[in-house]
Amino acid sequence: xxxxxxxxxxxxxxxxxxxxxxxxxxxxxxxxxxxxxxxxxxxxxxxxxxxxxxxxxxxxxxxxxxxxxxxxxxxxxxxxxxxxxxxxxxxxxxxxxxxxxxxxxxxxxx
Amino acid sequence: xxxxxxxxxxxxxxxxxxxxxxxxxxxxxxxxxxxxxxxxxxxxxxxxxxxxxxxxxxxxxxxxxxxxxxxxxxxxxxxxxxxxxxxxxxxxxxxxxxxxxxxxxxxxxxx
Numbered sequence: 001x002x003x004x005x006x007x008x009x010x011x012x013x014x015x016x017x018x019x020x021x022x023x024x025x026x027x028x029x030x031x032x033x034x035x036x037x038x039x040x041x042x043x044x045x046x047x048x049x050x051x052x053x054x055x056x057x058x059x060x061x062x063x064x065x066x067x068x069x070x071x072x073x074x075x076x077x078x079x080x081x082x083x084x085x086x087x088x089x090x091x092x093x094x095x096x097x098x099x100x101x102x103x104x105x106x107x108x109x110x
Numbered sequence: 111x112x113x114x115x116x117x118x119x120x121x122x123x124x125x126x127x128x129x130x131x132x133x134x135x136x137x138x139x140x141x142x143x144x145x146x147x148x149x150x151x152x153x154x155x156x157x158x159x160x161x162x163x164x165x166x167x168x169x170x171x172x173x174x175x176x177x178x179x180x181x182x183x184x185x186x187x188x189x190x191x192x193x194x195x196x197x198x199x200x201x202x203x204x205x206x207x208x209x210x211x212x213x214x215x216x217x218x219x220x221x
Contacts, residue, residue, distance in 0.1 A: 036210070043200050043212025044153070087152065096141045096160050098210065099169070100153035 004088045009105040018075040020104055022088030025069045032091040033064060034098065035073045037084040044087060044100075047073065083108045113137070116201050116213035123188070123195070123220050131186045131216045133201035139211070141204040142184035146170060146197045147215075153200060159184055188218060196220045 005023040012018045024033065032051050036044040048055055048062045050071075055062040061074040075082055085103040092098075114135040123129045135142065141160050145153040145168075155168030159178040173192025178184055184203075188195045198217050202210040 034210075041198075041215070043202070043215055044210070045212070046209045049209065085152075095166075096204065097155070097158060097166075097168075098143065098204075099155060100145070102152040 004090060004101045006088055006101060006104045008102070009107065011107045011109065012078045013109050014079060015077050018078045018106065020073040020086050020106065021070065023070045024090055027068050027090060030092060030094055033062065033071050034089045034091050035062065036087045036089065038087065039084050078108045080108050080110065082106065114201060114203050114211050114213040116216050119214065119216060121216060121218045123218060125220060126190045128187055128189050129218065131188070131199055133184045133186065133213060135182055135203040137203055137211060139203035139205050142178070143202040143210070144176065144184070144186045145200045145202065147200060148197050156186065
């Protein structure tokens with residue numbers, strides 16, 4: 001199974017952009033890149049996903065490197081409600097298997 | 111409203127007992143998943159099922175069992191063979207294009 005590597009923690013101030021990196025050097029051609037976030041004692045919440053092209057939605061943007069070995073989740077203006085653990089995971093399109101790593105804990109300061 | 115429901119939210123078990131955690135979804139999703147989360151850790155995949163009457167082991171299936179007799183239901187049994195079952199258990203379902211919908215979780219404590 002392809003694995004992902006993320007920094008353990010990151011910090012940001014409110015209203016500033018946040019770039020959360022993820023390395024996935026062993027990604028295969030059929031793996032989709034997914035991002036989820038989790039608040040304490042809750043189930044993870046879907047944020048965004050993509051395959052090759054950059055993606056935007058109301059929550060965030062996903063920038064995918066040309067070789068697909070890394071990606072960056074971009075929160076354009078961090079709010080206090082964005083403080084959570086962010087998981088970058090790969091979904092094998094053939095098996096539907098999703099493996100979570102340890103994630104990045106994002107702290108947002110007022 | 112459509113969603114995924116886990117029960118019970120909290121469960122206490124004596125050592126040596128089997129317990130079953132319920133997971134029901136009304137989203138008409140084919141794929142369902144069970145994850146385990148320990149304090150301060152990420153999610154680890156226990157079992158997953160892509161279709162009714164079929165399921166596959168995840169990374170930590172030992173001591174757990176599942177069934178998928180109906181599309182909307184994917185119960186997880188924590189058996190006495192699971193040596194350290196105290197954890198937060200999360201069930202999820204997914205449509206074909208992959209967004210996971212999670213339940214609120216079940217917190218199991220072994221006394």
